[in-house]
Amino acid sequence: MQKFNYKLNFIFSFLFLLFTTGNLLAQNADKQNWQHLDYAKDSVMGVSADKAYAEILKGKKSTPIIVAVLDGGVETDHEDLKTVIYVNAKEKLNGKDDDGNGYIDDVNGWNFLGKGDKDINYETLELVRQIRKLKQKFAVTLMDSAQMANNAEYQKLLAMEKDYQQQYDETKQTLEGISRFKQLLEAVEAKIGKDALTLNGFKSFEPSNPGEEHIKKVVIGVLEDSGMDYATFKATQVDNGYEHYYEKLNYNLNMDYMPRKELGIDDATRFYGNNHVEGPDAMHGTHVAGIIAANRKNKLGMMGIADNVKIIGVRTVPNGDERDNDVANAIRYAVDRGAKIINMSFGKSYSDDKKIVDDAVKYAVSKDVLLIHAAGNDNNNLDQQSNFPNKRYEDGGTASSWLEVGASGPNNDESLKASFSNYGKTTVDVFAPGVQIYSTIPDSKYRALNGTSMASPVVSGIAALIRSYYPSLSATQVKQIIMDSSVKVNHPVTVMVDEKPTQINFSDLSISGGVANAYEALKMADTIAKSKASK
Known part of the structure; x- marks a missing residue:
């Protein structure tokens, strides 16, 4: 259910979590911005972003990359985000469609969950x-x-x-x-x-x-x-x-609740909604945006992974399950606005129209866009249970530039897999930090949250770094670099299977068998880009 899920402490059992919060807030997770740290230096399984900036990126030039955050809303005037928010220079706030793209006043992005001056907050499953x-x-x-x-x-x-x-x-x-x-x-x-x-x-x-x-x-x-x-x-x-x-x-779970009907949204075409990028509940999307690209130089709050990004908010996910039509339209909108990376920290167990989403994903792939998706927080094996959207097309084949991301913790021991994270030897591509990740929330505040929702934007940030500093590399190359350069883990971790703690090798939880690492990815990207340029 919605946005994989900043309220995940309650996914399992409230009373159980009350007695096990200490385990959830794993040792070392209290180190602010721990996702940036390096295991060899800091004994924390971060992605070595600080090391990458110090040793690989120092003095290098980069080009700005647009990253679309398909989520529940992004606070565009947050003190740590306002300098990295995308601005459509061809559009003005005048009630007209100045750039002729079908979306009126889409200066910072678009909201597919609204009409006129009203917005949808809650939805059914x-x-x-x-x-x-x-x-x-x-x-x-x-x-x-x-x-x-x-x-x-x-x-x-x-x-x-x-x-x-x-x-x-x-x-x-x-x-x-x-x-x-x-x-x-x-x-x-x-x-x-x-x-x-x-x-x-x-x-x-x-x-x-x-x-x-x-x-x-x-x-x-x-x-x-x-x-x-x-x-x-x-x-x-x-x-x-x-x-x-x-x-x-x-x-x-209300069978009689129909907010879309009440609001009179006509989504028979792609051109519906409004420009309320923030929406009524921007907690989740603002947190995601900060992980990717919060200002690294203003000495406020926290730092994003990437340093030359413009975040375009595309409001797609209500407090409930997103609709396939909205997801498809949001992907197409993001691609047409120039996004080279799309972060999708949401998902659901059922799909009403998988084909319409598949077609939008195919469109994104054809435009050299990398789609990065959170695996979900139900501790499910996705090789055995359905989760939507996903990279496997209904008519066969898979999306070549799609990364499915599980969540890892800070300690390189049996707790490395976040207890809530979904996994899958053939479905999840890579893991990334997703426990107690400190980031931006509305009203220019900050909070640590848990979820694969937090792991996905960590990988989106790494991808943005690669595409920003090595723009010659394609989306599929960036995906492969992130997987191949991940830090391989060869020890078992504890996974709850049928309500029993079970030891499973971390390498069997994903295709890559590793945790994403910005330093190793950029080092590999540098080598591949130089080889490509010399040919």
């Missing part, structure tokens, strides 16, 4: 939309029980309804659990007093019943293990968890 579609179809189809039993599409509907009911029941149960915990916690807060909501404050608190004793134990354990202050814990672990499951139950 693709699962919900497909169930509605099939139920409507079978409501007017006359079949007897034998025909239904032998009808593949009807059996698909039954399987989806079973999946839906399971998700609905689990979501409702989890929301009720978080609600009870939140209510108890806030009662304890009132007794402690707002000025004493600290680790020591909770240690000094004298519980008057078993519920308060439980709250005290949980909060002290999390604060001690994670190093978070109480306000951060409450906001990121409790309030966000409640919000996530409330939204999922009331919007994502």
Whole structure:
């Protein structure tokens, strides 16, 4: 479900995560910008970006590269992003389509989730939309029980309804659990007093019943293990968890919710939407954009991987599942705006119209564009389970300039694979840092988030560096360089399989068997570019 997922701490089980937050915030992940560090120098499995700038790129010239962030929105005036935001010089904010591309006032990008001055925030899951579609179809189809039993599409509907009911029941149960915990916690807060909501404050608190004793134990354990202050814990672990499951139950799984119909969006053509690049919830997309290209010279907040990038925001992903038509149109729009790299930190388990997305991907490939996609946060083996969009075309073949990215942690041990990350020996291409990645969020603020959503833009940043400093290299060459130059890992890691910890060789989790590395990639790119130039 949406944007692979800055609220991922709640993907598994709220109460489980409360007791294991220390493991999620793995040792060394508290080093700000750890994704830039070098293993040999810093004992952290970063991508050696700082080393690359110091030893390979110093004194070299580069050309600007446009990177499209297909996401939920990007804050264009963030203090660390405003200098790297794409500006369409041929367009003015005057209510006219000055450049004649069909999109009025698309100065910084486009929003396919809006109409006029209104925007879509929440959406249903693709699962919900497909169930509605099939139920409507079978409501007017006359079949007897034998025909239904032998009808593949009807059996698909039954399987989806079973999946839906399971998700609905689990979501409702989890929301009720978080609600009870939140209510108890806030009662304890009132007794402690707002000025004493600290680790020591909770240690000094004298519980008057078993519920308060439980709250005290949980909060002290999390604060001690994670190093978070109480306000951060409450906001990121409790309030966000409640919000996530409330939204999922009331919007994502709501069979009667149809925001597109309510807004009257006509997406029969490519030319719909508005220029609200930020949208109503730009948390996820702003974080992604910062990882790729936050200003490296202004001494504010953090640094992006790449230093000569223009970010074009293309709002594609609501708080819910993205629609295939929007994804296809967003890819085409990004390509036509000159993007050479498209970052896609989103995905879903069902697809309504894979062909329309495949055709857009083929268009991007034909224009020498590299598409970089987050593998997802469900700890699934993608060799066995579906995830959309993907690089495998419905009519056969694969996209030659597509990178599928899993998430890794900072320690080169059994925890190297992020516990949440999807994987796949034949489907995931490479891993990259995705645990506690510190980056930009709205209102010119910063936060560390987890997810393959964070790993994908790390790779997009590396790709942008290569394409910026070695523009003669094609998208497919850049993809191969990133895979071939990845740091190979030959030891086992712990993967939860059927709810049991299992040891699997890291090399069997992806095609490349490695973690992306900017230094090694640029070194290889330099060699290939020189060889190409000499021919």
